[in-house]
Amino acid sequence: MAQTATQNHFEVMPQEKKLDVELRNVFKFFHTEPAVHGVDLSIRRGEFFSILGPSGCGKTTILRLIAGFETPSAGKLLIRGQLMTDVPAYRRPVNTVFQSYALFNHLNVADNIAFGLRLKKISKSEIDTRVKEALKLVKMESLRSRFPTQLSGGQQQRVALARALVNRPAVLLLDEPLGALDLKLRKDLQVELSNLHKDLGLTFVMVTHDQEEALSLSDRIAVMNQGKIEQIGTPSQIYEQPLTPFVADFIGDTNLFKGEVKSDTPATLEVMTRSGLTIAIARSLSTPNILSSAVVVSVRPEKIQLSLYTPNVEQNCFAGRLTNIMY
Numbered sequence: 001m002a003q004t005a006t007q008n009h010f011e012v013m014p015q016e017k018k019l020d021v022e023l024r025n026v027f028k029f030f031h032t033e034p035a036v037h038g039v040d041l042s043i044r045r046g047e048f049f050s051i052l053g054p055s056g057c058g059k060t061t062i063l064r065l066i067a068g069f070e071t072p073s074a075g076k077l078l079i080r081g082q083l084m085t086d087v088p089a090y091r092r093p094v095n096t097v098f099q100s101y102a103l104f105n106h107l108n109v110a111d112n113i114a115f116g117l118r119l120k121k122i123s124k125s126e127i128d129t130r131v132k133e134a135l136k137l138v139k140m141e142s143l144r145s146r147f148p149t150q151l152s153g154g155q156q157q158r159v160a161l162a163r164a165l166v167n168r169p170a171v172l173l174l175d176e177p178l179g180a181l182d183l184k185l186r187k188d189l190q191v192e193l194s195n196l197h198k199d200l201g202l203t204f205v206m207v208t209h210d211q212e213e214a215l216s217l218s219d220r221i222a223v224m225n226q227g228k229i230e231q232i233g234t235p236s237q238i239y240e241q242p243l244t245p246f247v248a249d250f251i252g253d254t255n256l257f258k259g260e261v262k263s264d265t266p267a268t269l270e271v272m273t274r275s276g277l278t279i280a281i282a283r284s285l286s287t288p289n290i291l292s293s294a295v296v297v298s299v300r301p302e303k304i305q306l307s308l309y310t311p312n313v314e315q316n317c318f319a320g321r322l323t324n325i326m327y
Contacts, residue, residue: 050218066094154189173205269290
């Protein structure tokens with residue numbers, strides 16, 4: 001990864017793709033502090049889009065802005081081309097699944113799922129049909145009469161999903177939906193969530209701090225830091241081609257070397273690091289001439305090979321001492 005100030009952090013949006021959610025130069029201030037700082041974001045219809053970042057980066061605020069639980073301090077937010085500035089949460093074509101499930105303990109599974117439909121005064125026959133469909137989607141038909149306190153965490157999360165999907169939203173918002181579950185159950189529900197998305201073809205927007213979860217489930221990912229988007233791309237682009245030191249360091253494990261470009265040829269860049277190493281990097285065709293530029297080089301652990309003997313290579317081979325081993 002060699003990053004210069006002039007590079008674009010965002011991929012080009014294909015014009016033929018319809019958009020379900022758009023944020024245009026959106027700001028959100030709490031008192032005088034910007035939680036969201038000039039964010040531009042376009043989410044395509046039918047994609048699984050994740051907003052990833054550390055605690056306090058603004059990702060949950062963006063989800064709340066889309067849901068209508070917060071109002072932008074500046075900028076525009078559109079859902080399916082319609083400006084949402086003055087549209088209350090209950091009139092937006094979105095539903096949210098929370099980490100805490102937010103189920104009603106005094107209602108059984110079927111009644112929890114039907115709750116929103118009854119508020120809309122939909123006919124009983126239509127409610128019954130939709131509830132059956134939703135229960136089948138999340139494989140909970142046999143548990144329709146149980147109460148939330150009689151369910152496991154994974155089962156409660158399935159009910160929360162069914163309650164959101166039964167309203168047939170254009171966009172499903174997922175606020176760290178698997179964060180309260182143990183590792184094994186999280187893995188299982190990741191598969192179910194992915195299958196649901198493929199079967200339904202809805203737009204899913206998920207907020208998470210779990211890198212593996214975002215990389216496994218998403219069509220595209222926005223990585224946030226301090227209220228701003230650092231990079232948008234596919235999981236492979238985010239991991240293999242990070243555009244900033246923050247993205248490289250936040251996604252997975254890496255070794256970062258600060259240095260200066262000492263040689264810039266059509267095929268290769270050579271970087272002299274501050275520690276005196278000369279690292280050769282295959283040159284991207286899109287990279288401008290950056291001779292003498294200050295850069296940061298990211299080297300993933302899986303790209304490193306150890307040998308007791310000096311290999312017969314000229315580039316990127318360094319002598320060192322193994323001082324510690326962690327399994």
